[in-house]
Amino acid sequence: MDYQNSLAFAQEQDRQDPLHHFRERFYFPQVNKQDAIYFCGNSLGLQPKSAQMYIDNEMYKWANLAVEGHFKGEEPWVTYHELLAGGAARVVGAKESEVVIMNQLTVNLHLMLVSFYRPQGKRFKIMVEGGAFPSDQYALETQTKFHGYNPDEAIIEIFPREGEHTLRTEDILQSIQEHGEELALVMMGGINYYTGQVFDMEAITKAGHEVGALVGFDLAHAAGNVLLRLHDWDVDFAVWCTYKYLNSGPGGTSGVFVHERFGKDPSVLRFAGWWGHNAKERFLMEKGFKPMEGAPGWQVSNGQILPMAVHRASLELFDQAGMENLRQKSERLTGYLEYLIDAVPVGKDVIEMITPRDPQARGCQLSLLVKRNARQLFDKLMESGIIVDYREPNVIRVAPTPLYNSYEEVYRFSEILHECLEGC
Template identity: 55%
Template sequence: MDNIEFSLTPEFAHKMDQDDPLRDFRNKFYIPEKNGKQVIYFCGNSLGLQPRSVSDYLSKDLEKWAKKGVDGHFEGDVPWIDARKPSKAQLANLLGASELEVVAMNSLSVNLHLLMVSFYRPKGKKYKILTEAGAFPSDQYILESQVKYHGFSPDKAIIEAKPRPNEHVLRTEDILELIRSHKDDLALIMFSGVQYYTGQLFDMNAISKEAKANNIIVGFDLAHAVGNIPLQLHDWGVDFATWCSYKYLNSGPGNVSGIFVHQKYSNDNQLPRFAGWWGHNEEERFKMEKGFKHMQGADGWLVSNDNVLGLAAHQASLDLFAKAGIENLRRKSQLLTSYLEFAIRETISDTNSLEIITPLKPTDRGCQLSLLIQNKGKRVFDFWIEKDVVADWRNPNVIRLAPTPMYNSFQDVYEFSQILKNSLND
């Protein structure tokens, strides 16, 4: 990251925005307003903002639907039977994968269940799952239900990696040691890419290498990683992954998820999977015959036909990522979180009132800072909301701030610092 000497002044923030090669992308999004003024939107880790181009992408399919009806499945530049295919190139680039290894489909939780059918295969002593303590609740519930389905107790089958006493984030060496110490018991390692609560970026490469060295399947929930940090899933040897598209991928509330399945499984006919007709060999799909024959690659895990309108909105955002470049976005992300950290420390000197629990090294975090505010955290959060800051409250006492590089500015950070000054006063 550039060695920049920060200054908490409007002049400095203005210069940083003027020098930002990505500054024009902010104008490609709708920024919510209150009382005629744009809010400070630091909530892209929960819901990304709407690209202005979404309506144009949607209108093409709405017009086709109006004029063609069912024939739209087979006519036009992108027939609806192929609606998922245009997204493959951009997703492959964001995930560090081949197009064969990725596909947009379903929702994250549904996809994780489908993938665990194939990749959580307990046998004998090897039946346990390693995950991080405090994983997103949906992931916790999925792991619990999957081990119960196989007849195991979650208390015995799920091992949680926990931070050391008086620490908030996990050390990579502790994760790797847990893998080594439980190598004979683990059937699966299932981690987040970026931890939703703390914003910690896990060393997925190191985790994957240790898993492979011990013949353990490894998968990742990339909800807070995709579109946030560069990924190299194929080269890291990750077996599978899934994500959502409505956070950093800015594709709309509840929109389509996606999966990665490593190429080595492309033609594996022995893996159990829950089949559906869209995952069947597309050359024979409309013969409507018995006998499931999975398509190659990630497409072989498809179940239902494509969500055409959702994929249109998804594509609008993916095309912006292709123009911006994930490496460029990552560089700006590190600058924004570093400037936000600087602003907080310049403004709040009392670490007993406010503690940053996200890793302090920019390369060890996503574009998020999680602030632990004891006793009066909710009151502080409500004060920020009144001042038109959109952030995210997480019980019992953490506020998450996500200055997102696609549309947030250094001016946003400076303006937030002025609000922060008065927010911790009794």
């Protein structure tokens, strides 16, 4: 796409954008009595205006049906999670039976590790990208300890080459091959939260399976951001949150993918609870866990109806927009942001983009390493009505999301960035 550094160009792109009207279906925070330019969907997505209606529906049922809301009405709570399976499956590229919405992200990661980290003999190690999100690091650390291993010995971290910020796929695959006989699990983020790099999940999964390891992904920054084909890629399991690109509220519920080959195998070990038990026998209250088929067999507790209601509102928007369409716009929108940042003359000596330049190797987030006065620049952007986020020691993450951000916002961001840099 041939970009132009002009407001007129940006406004024309918005007029031609078939997804532009979706921004009207979200609330934007106010800064200086104006809508903020919100480029922080990688931390917390905006609130869909329809979310209130979905919550009000469940509050009405609670008020008027109380406990009977579990079983009465068109959408009883006892099967509410089933309403989300189709939309969630379309977001992550799975069969409906392979996904379930439940709990929160790190809780689900621990539940998956119970089933899919099964160290035996010399095959006890887990491979992860260096600098993974801390919650993932803590989960892996404590899981290895739970099995009696020293995390320093059991966890293999892969780091970029000296002088580089991102991992090369060839280095990941080579490391898997080198440690193959020791690997029980390859567990990586689908997208690295810090750099915004998208990993080649299909190639990593294939390489892990070839050496006899299981492969899982934390999709916190990938779900709703990039195209995923979890079933086709033969991924063993994945987890994700819904409060970032999936716009389902602070502390929102989480999603789980379990490949059908495991979902159809009731012998797979898991930490069980009554909501994963055979639904036809659940209320008989008898001993002897019999898992439901598919990912729902990993449920532990009954559904979080109010967070799920918000997620339902968001999934409806994703279905209407379509992930293919959102990804196409995202590549163009983020490409425009990259073009404009490169065009800021005063930024060339101050800002280094550490996110890959290849559109296929990134989502909508660009991570900017600021070489001096990083916090000052961040504060100025925020005061000017640009909501981004800051990661220590000196990275500003900028994420124009295709569902509600515009080309004009990207253009205005570049103007404000130029002004702020001149003052730093």
